Amino acid sequence: MGGWQWVKVVGNFLNLSTVAGLLVxxxxxxRVSRGPRGLFFANGYRIxxxxxxxxTIxxxxLSKHERSYFDDEALVRHEERHSWQYFWLLGFLMLPLYVVGVIVSFLLTGDPASRNPFERLAGLKDGGYVERPIQxxxxxxxxxxxxxxxRPKGP
Known part of the structure; x- marks a missing residue:
């Protein structure tokens, strides 16, 4: 892990976003395990x-999938970029701004990621997203x- 990654690890602990991610x-x-680049993987998430x-928090x-899901290096880079977003936005400021990004993207494209600036900055393709046109x-x-x-109606 490089020097800047240590800065991110410490910063995200101090801004409590990593603590919140572990709690979630x-x-x-x-099942929580250490990953590369100062990340923790929480696999088998059941909610x-x-x-x-x-x-990422x-x-x-966090993922419902097994640890092998993160054998995809591009996906790990994508999620690490989100961890930097938490660092730069001092933790919890990320969540409401991300929700705004989801809403704007959905209204513009019908897709929550295509025009979400956080997903775009993390790399749409690396995250497995397809860019949809504005409509x-x-x-x-x-x-x-x-x-x-x-959708089928409930009982």
């Missing part, structure tokens, strides 16, 4: 939110509402 991992009954294959990358907001809303109507 414990609540989600994930169904968020829907992503992996998500501080230096903790009229009416089309986005039509897609969203047709998706809601086609």
């Amino acid at each position: 991992g414990v609540i989600g009954r994930a 169904k939110f968020p829907l992503a294959g992996a998500f 501080g230096n903790v990358v 009229p907001i009416g089309q986005t809303l039509t897609q969203a509402f047709s998706g809601l109507r086609s």
Whole structure:
């Protein structure tokens, strides 16, 4: 681990984002292990939110998948970039700004990642995302509402 990565590790502990990530991992009954670049992997996360294959809080990358899921070097780079975003945004400022990014991206493209600046800066392709074009907001809303109507109703 390089010198700057140590700065990120210490910074994300001090801003409590890594502590929060470890707590979320414990609540989600994930198995935590050390990863490269000052990251921790929390695999076997059992809570169904968020829907992503992996998500990062501080230096903790949480996933419902097994550890081998992170054999993909590009994905690890993507998630590490998110850990730097927590560092630069002093921890919890990242969460509300990320949500705003999801909303704006969804309204512009019908996709929560395509125009989300945090996902773009982390590398869309590295994170397994496909860039969707900007579309009229009416089309986005039509897609969203047709998706809601086609879902089966609960008991």
